[in-house]
Amino acid sequence: DTAVSQTPKYLVTQMGNDKSIKCEQNLGHDTMYWYKQDSKKFLKIMFSYNNKELIINETVPNRFSPKSPDKAHLNLHINSLELGDSAVYFCASSLKGNTEAFFGQGTRLTVV
């Protein structure tokens, strides 16, 4: 069974569209994250949720809106997509904020 799963794996869309990426973890973790990895492989945290509560929002444009319906799910909705949003987005979870994180396989978003 996949521990952290995110869908879709690939997403190609036009500028201006709105899209969502879903993430689910079956590890019983209480902390979930979204990271963005750019073309130079830099990994930057976007959001962190603990028990459905937002605890970290790293100056991400408000076109990005995370939603955590329960502590096993953290979805990412992106409005008015821009070319610069093209990247690989990773969902991750951990038991506590400072422990080992488990990552999903990533969603490669391409905005054309």
Add this chain to the structure above:
Amino acid sequence: SQQGEEDPQALSIQEGENATMNCSYKTSINNLQWYRQNSGRGLVHLILIRSNEREKHSGRLRVTLDTSKKSSSLLITASRAADTASYFCAKTGTASKLTFGTGTRLQVTL
């Protein structure tokens, strides 16, 4: 910058050799972790070392931490072609987040 520095950026070695990667950081940490990322895949946790620890081993991996120099190193002994990947250090401080370094791309050739 949120990014720590890792060096080298790229490393190419032959199978059987040892690979050493270094990571430096700027602020105090609770712990430091190392992750591996194979091409096109997610990150996989390798090892966690706490701020009060100086060295940790896991199989062919050895991690050291020098908090006075704010640096860590990852040593992979007797490397294999399957070790080819990018390796990242990640720091955790007081906030519940991992701050990743810039990564080292390791190429192990036969």
